[in-house]
Amino acid sequence: MSGIYVYSDRLEIAAELIGFAKSGGQAAYALCFSQAEADQLASRGADKVIYLKGDSPLPENYGKALADYLKEQDAELLVVGATARGRDMAARVAGYLDCGMVSDVAALDYSNGQLNTERIIYGGAVVQSETISGFCVVTVAGGKFSPVSGQAEIKTVAVQADPRVTLVETAPITKEGVDLKQAASVVCVGLGLEKEADLKMARDLADVLNAELGCTRGISEERHWLPVEQYIGISGAVIKPQLYISMGVSGQIQHIFGVRDAQFIVAIDSNEKAPIFKFADYGIVGDMYEIIPLLTETLKA
Ligand SMILES: Cc1cc2nc3c(=O)[nH]c(=O)nc-3n(C[C@H](O)[C@H](O)[C@H](O)COP(=O)(O)OP(=O)(O)OC[C@H]3O[C@@H](n4cnc5c(N)ncnc54)[C@H](O)[C@@H]3O)c2cc1C
Incomplete structure (x- = not known):
């Protein structure tokens, strides 16, 4: 399934990235690594939700599995939400696929197999424009695109998670501020x-x-x-x-x-x-x- 694949560990950003893919008339495939995420993503307007199912709760353990899957599917582009976890995933996939990667873009446009991006550099003083052809990975912060809605089928694909890093514990930190x-x-x-x-x-x-x-x-x-x-x-x-x-x-x-x-x-x-x-x-x-x-x-x- 060639088209634009999107991933974010934050549901609202994933929905925005689906919105980006659909705005250019491309097929949008939303990626996730748990059934709960798949169920939530299913109403966010993607053409299909792809649930890569393995036995690890850590998304980053699916970097290799995701890279292999994208290659097999002849994906055109992977757009990842620029969260800490998303950046980690994007770098892993680009590394495994040995492809181009543009991180934290401020604007992007994809048409005719070519990706045009803008990045803010030098602390915000300069806009750098880049062009990439061929499959590549790009990360983009939340809040750039409008989310869409619509029901999608969930496709579950059994994969092998990297077993080397295991989750020991997660404990909440009390934040003082507001969202x-x-x-x-x-x-x-x-x-x-x-x-x-x-x-x-x-x-x-x-x-x-x-x-x-x-x-x-x-x-x-x-x-x-x-x-x-x-x-x-x-x-x-x-x-x-x-x-x-x-x-x-x-x-x-x-x-x-x-x-x-x-x-x-x-x-x-x-x-x-x-x-x-x-x-x-x-x-x-x-x-x-x-x-x-x-x-x-x-x-x-
Ligand atoms: C790499 C880098 C990253 C940075 N990232 C960020 C960032 O993410 N966010 C950020 O905010 N900054 C960031 N900065 C700092 C940024 O460059 C500015 O210094 C900062 O935003 C200025 O803050 P300010 O407008 O509050 O203060 P100032 O620039 O000092 O402005 C204060 C304003 O208050 C006005 N003023 C004073 N008294 C009154 C009054 N009584 N009534 C009405 N107006 C009054 C003045 O006219 C002035 O315009 C970054 C800097 C660097 C180098």
């Missing part, structure tokens, strides 16, 4: 905020909008006012909310990388030359200490 990727609205604070106590002003606005609170890297990594899960950008969360409101965020490219797929960007900054205004749908030039309380009160009324 910004799921948020419909995000209020983002930047280094324009003078003191930690002023986060209340941002939280009040977020509460009125039923939004989550996000921040720039400096707020979490330098000032430690919010957990690292809450900073947005190329090295933080890449989000796709309907509404993103920034306050005291200058809009450097490393931050913008994480919000440029937001539907509406509203920026509040005292510097009219702040780069964020180039990306904003609505901009307010002024002191956020005056504007935010007014905005919050107006929205409450």
Whole structure:
């Protein structure tokens, strides 16, 4: 079955990758390594769900089996969600197949057997365009494509998992932050905020909008006012909310990388030359200490 094969250990990203494959009119085959994943993927619009069934609970133990399967099927392209586990899987498959691999692309287009990709490099200052022909593996972060829906048949293929690594235990870690990727609205604070106590002003606005609170890297990594899960950008969360409101965020490219797929960007900054205004749908030039309380009160009324 030639066509585009997609894999992600995160269901929502897998659904988006199926959306990518279908948007180009290609056949989309969703790969997974457990019955539970197969059942969930079956309603996500793929042409077929391929469940590679072996005796290991670790997806990475199926790297060789997946590579062999893709070769046997004469696959055109493997698109993998750029999670930690997905990147691991992509590298294994590309290694076993000795084929081209492009990692963490910001944009991709596949037509007539040719893949065109764009990658953001040098910390977000440069876009690098690449072209690959022949079978290759590409990884892409979540939030780039719209998911589709539709019922698919599940095909179970018995395979041999690599037995050398075995799972001993998984134990949950309590996270302090919120899942910004799921948020419909995000209020983002930047280094324009003078003191930690002023986060209340941002939280009040977020509460009125039923939004989550996000921040720039400096707020979490330098000032430690919010957990690292809450900073947005190329090295933080890449989000796709309907509404993103920034306050005291200058809009450097490393931050913008994480919000440029937001539907509406509203920026509040005292510097009219702040780069964020180039990306904003609505901009307010002024002191956020005056504007935010007014905005919050107006929205409450
Ligand atoms: C390799 C690399 C990766 C990076 N990754 C990320 C990343 O993932 N995410 C990220 O966020 N950053 C990242 N950065 C840092 C990034 O380059 C910027 O330094 C950072 O985004 C700037 O944060 P900021 O906008 O909060 O602060 P600043 O750039 O200092 O901007 C503060 C803004 O607040 C405004 N302001 C001040 N007072 C007020 C007021 N009273 N009312 C209204 N506005 C006011 C100022 O005019 C200014 O525009 C990265 C940098 C590098 C080198």
